Amino acid sequence: MRNATIIAWVILFACAVTTGPVAADQQVLHQEQSLYHTILVVAEPTRLCLKFSVRESIRNQSCVDPHDPKRMVFGYTRMMMAALLVVPEPRTVLVAGLGGGTLPTALAALLPDVRIDVVEIDPAVVKVARTYFDFQENERVRVHIRDARVFVKRALQRGRQYDLVILDAYSGDYIPEHLMTAEFLDETRQLLAPGGAVAANTFATSQLYDHESETYRLVFGEFFNLRVSTSNNRVIFATNGPLPSKATLRANSRAWRQALGPYDVPITSYPRRMSTKVDWDPTTRPLTDQYSPANLLKGSR
């Protein structure tokens, strides 16, 4: 009987250790329950990460290497920088979804004349990005605490336009379904200045891949798909006019190569990986405001 009790305690202890929120070499610097997430800032041996869940299996939202803060740690963040191949000199950028602020920070540093609007729903994320990830707001970089859909509608109402719109509000446990519909993408398309583009971080696995692809095609027609074998993400680049040619992409990648060096972005490898091939089932139902069960579709293969 006593043995059984001891064994039970040992098992309990083992479970507590192995399923704890962070591993032994990680240190939680900050934890907070916001309106939308459990926000964790975790120091790992070589990097500092933002997480939106206590479960360790949940992917990091954003990470930086404190010894090399410019280096982009995540594949998808690097892939998003290929937006500069489609729109090489954006003067106005809208970023939906802040995370640790990696993308707006990099774009503000790379483009001296850029004006960036960041729309983030969760004020706690903004606070954490400022405190731990050196995200800085100034007259060129502004943060709006808003639902992205509402922000886009208001921006349209006021006749605003952007050269580049970055959609990065999808990672995490719950996908905002109203930000995946054809209507939302159409509103975003209308927000683009002539020659403007949308760069969207989307899902490469599950049924959602087909649904999302078909939704983008419905709104934008042909678009560039960027997939890298090492990443679970794919990034979509879509324009409100004709897509640039491969030669243009290559020329832009050569122009950007040096400046992107410190960010560890393999920019010259992207043009050949950016494909317009339809590699999904084109009979898939597009997502609309009437039909957008993205969270249910994410779970099914």
Place this chain on the structure above:
Amino acid sequence: MTSRFLLINALAFCGGFSIMSLELLGGRILAPWFGSSIYVWGSIITVFMLSLSVGYFIGGRLSLHSPSLAKFGCMFLVAAAILVPVIYLAEPVMIWVFDRIEDPRYGSLAASLVLFVAPTVVLGMISPYSVRLLVRRTEESGKVAGTLYFVSTLGSALGTLATSFYFVLWFEMDTIVAVLAGTLLLLGTVGIVCRGLDRHA
């Protein structure tokens, strides 16, 4: 268990089912204009609770005046009739509110009030009225009310589950609202057709 008892319970179940199905869809209807922030759900839940409380009150009052299965059935017909415009009015109402109210908290509250008060008030009238139809003696009133709450709240639970797990995966939102209205119409008609059951009660 008379057929009258079963019919009234089936109607109460369906009323409960529709209320929560509509409430869940409400969040999705508002999201394109007001987002899916926590305050959008706050607006919707406030409006539904407010409407139900008014509906309970009115339903109780109505039950004082020669209550009948026919009148009960009419409530469902009215509920169905005012549910259908939600499909067509949602967009223009939200555009109208969006143009006038900047703050999405009050915008979502105003849009919910315009869109969901009328159907929810009528659906709220069902519960107290059905209690009145089934209570015969004072001593059993608590038991009857308990059974009806049980049935209609079970309907609400199933309405929530079915809508969020399956309906949104299979159907467009407008289709779901139309089917809810159609079901209420059908059940209301059954109530009116079977009004003769009141004579044996």
